[in-house]
Amino acid sequence: MSNWRDTTCGAIGAEDVGKRVTLAGWVDTRRDHGGLVFIDLRDYSGKVQLVINPELAADAAGTAHEIRNEFVVQAEGEVVRRDPKNVNPNIPTGEIEVQVDTLRIVSRSEPLPFQIGEDVDEVLRLRYRWLDMRSDRMQRNLRLCHVVVAAIRRQMDELGFVDVWTPSMTKGTPEGARDFLVPVRLQPGRFFALAQSPQLFKQLCMVGGIDRYYQIATCWRDEDLRADRQFEFRQLDFEMSFVDRDDVLDVMERAVVASFVARGRDAPSTPFPRLTYEDVMRRYGSDKPDLRYGLEIEDATALTRDSQFGVFANAPVVRYIVAPRAFSRAELARLEELSKEWGAKGLAYLVNDGGEIRSPIAKFLSERELEAIRSEPGTTVLFAAGDEALVSRVLGGLRAHLGRELGLAEGAPDAFHWVIDFPLFERDEDTGRWTFMHHPFTAAVPADEERLEADPGGVLGQHYDLVWNGWELGSGSIRIHRADVQQAVFRVMGLDEQEQQAKFGFLLDALRMGAPPHGGFAMGIERFVALMAGEPDIRQVVAFPKVSSGGDPLTGAPTPMPDSVLKELGIASIAEPADSSAGN
Ligand code: ASP
Numbered sequence: 001m002s003n004w005r006d007t008t009c010g011a012i013g014a015e016d017v018g019k020r021v022t023l024a025g026w027v028d029t030r031r032d033h034g035g036l037v038f039i040d041l042r043d044y045s046g047k048v049q050l051v052i053n054p055e056l057a058a059d060a061a062g063t064a065h066e067i068r069n070e071f072v073v074q075a076e077g078e079v080v081r082r083d084p085k086n087v088n089p090n091i092p093t094g095e096i097e098v099q100v101d102t103l104r105i106v107s108r109s110e111p112l113p114f115q116i117g118e119d120v121d122e123v124l125r126l127r128y129r130w131l132d133m134r135s136d137r138m139q140r141n142l143r144l145c146h147v148v149v150a151a152i153r154r155q156m157d158e159l160g161f162v163d164v165w166t167p168s169m170t171k172g173t174p175e176g177a178r179d180f181l182v183p184v185r186l187q188p189g190r191f192f193a194l195a196q197s198p199q200l201f202k203q204l205c206m207v208g209g210i211d212r213y214y215q216i217a218t219c220w221r222d223e224d225l226r227a228d229r230q231f232e233f234r235q236l237d238f239e240m241s242f243v244d245r246d247d248v249l250d251v252m253e254r255a256v257v258a259s260f261v262a263r264g265r266d267a268p269s270t271p272f273p274r275l276t277y278e279d280v281m282r283r284y285g286s287d288k289p290d291l292r293y294g295l296e297i298e299d300a301t302a303l304t305r306d307s308q309f310g311v312f313a314n315a316p317v318v319r320y321i322v323a324p325r326a327f328s329r330a331e332l333a334r335l336e337e338l339s340k341e342w343g344a345k346g347l348a349y350l351v352n353d354g355g356e357i358r359s360p361i362a363k364f365l366s367e368r369e370l371e372a373i374r375s376e377p378g379t380t381v382l383f384a385a386g387d388e389a390l391v392s393r394v395l396g397g398l399r400a401h402l403g404r405e406l407g408l409a410e411g412a413p414d415a416f417h418w419v420i421d422f423p424l425f426e427r428d429e430d431t432g433r434w435t436f437m438h439h440p441f442t443a444a445v446p447a448d449e450e451r452l453e454a455d456p457g458g459v460l461g462q463h464y465d466l467v468w469n470g471w472e473l474g475s476g477s478i479r480i481h482r483a484d485v486q487q488a489v490f491r492v493m494g495l496d497e498q499e500q501q502a503k504f505g506f507l508l509d510a511l512r513m514g515a516p517p518h519g520g521f522a523m524g525i526e527r528f529v530a531l532m533a534g535e536p537d538i539r540q541v542v543a544f545p546k547v548s549s550g551g552d553p554l555t556g557a558p559t560p561m562p563d564s565v566l567k568e569l570g571i572a573s574i575a576e577p578a579d580s581s582a583g584n
Helices: 058-066 122-127 136-158 199-207 245-263 277-284 329-341 367-373 388-405 446-451 483-492 497-511 525-533 563-568
Strands: 020-033 036-043 046-052 072-081 096-107 181-183 191-194 212-220 232-241 274-276 317-323 349-353 356-358 379-386 416-420 425-427 434-436 463-468 471-478 518-524
Touching: 020 046, 020 096, 036 058, 036 072, 046 058, 058 096, 136 212, 136 232, 136 245, 136 525, 199 212, 199 232, 199 497, 199 518, 232 245, 232 525, 245 416, 245 463, 245 471, 245 518, 245 525, 274 277, 277 388, 277 416, 317 388, 329 379, 329 388, 379 388, 463 518, 471 525, 483 497, 518 525
Parallel strands: 046 096, 274 416
Antiparallel strands: 020 036, 020 072, 036 046, 072 096, 181 191, 212 232, 232 518, 317 379, 349 356, 349 379, 416 463, 425 434, 463 471, 471 518
């Protein structure tokens, strides 16, 4: 293999007994059994036990006494069978050990800030990420990322997609987040935006006749960091010409299946179920519901029109979910608190405690109402009343919360599904103006194209989201391929001719010079891999992530810059640099 080693730790087995081997790696543990020294030597492929017997190898034994955890060593010796009583069935190399005669310290390690694989504060793990990376968890996760990306690339290549590199430094691409800006020394006062996605470039590739484009694209979005968000992330980004929605969905499903197969997991069956936006909002109160469990939202609006309970009678919409548990007062108080955070005034409930109903509102409800809403013993009916959006938000929030808290998804098979038929526009809460629901390049469904400007709120878009177990994996759409239609959308958003030209003139030009019908999709790689790995957040599958404050504990970035550097870029800082001594 090399002068350093002729095999790897995890590759040795019973079939190698009697062979001489040279290994190099990290000292995982060292145990001194008065005389005999045992070392677990580790490299990327696994661990193997070294045994050093001072009677057989005095020099090696001397060296072994100096060795500490995480030293890098090189060892030579013979593979021998372990004493039957020492066989370790838990590791692949558990039947053998290497009887070492030559041992060399290659590199020393200071005492570590934490032990490899120890469950310590995440900022500390990130500060010393190179140590953390030696853990089984990080090795597994980063390699899984590689397996998935490689499988996706093979699949896309097989389907005839062409990997075209698009620029990171560009003009703002509207994906609904803030841009990261890059000052330009050669043009002081001007800025590039880091691409929130290659959206417009991939569309221009279609106008350019590439026909099928893909990229494992890095995207930058200035958003608050969360479990499923980093400032920068990668997506499988693709675009296709002369296709309809189902052609695009089919490609994405193939990429998912290829990843599962490469990972050696049973692939989800395709085609994935398709649910309309209206349907999921109504039944689950979310556009990315976890469908591994039911807990569907039921409607009680008609039933409660003449209710003696005024809150119900006067609300435009009354709905409820039935949780599979008779909640205590304290639990209900907590659920009420959450509902209030989502905008509810309170939380009405009916607890069925072994047949007995506990509820402050039961006395206002008629027999007919109670009969219709009656649930099993050991359950609680939780209500929301108000306008449609509020009711969805509250019950959708409660549904997701209870799904997690009560472990409703445990043991259930994976649930992939598409959400289709989103509204094209929504009202911007701050300005009251119409704005795009995803991005402004999505085409309306053909039947609604005529009323784009006359009735924007009623127009459905040819947009689709992919959801896995309640995580939105990605989005895509059939795009507008005519300049006049694109301009109509810009007008609905309140962009006049001049602004359209200034912001998107290059796109409109392209759409005026022979643009094929096209559509595409983008799936977040880290979200996908995190879910596959069973990790709670994407930081666990990113080699060097940032933490929620927006900083990188490893390098200490971001850092202030000297005025001279800023000046050269044509900018000045008005902010006092925030204290980053905590390393995050
Ligand atoms: N550009 C979109 C995104 O990054 C995906 C797409 O519409 O293809 O979410």
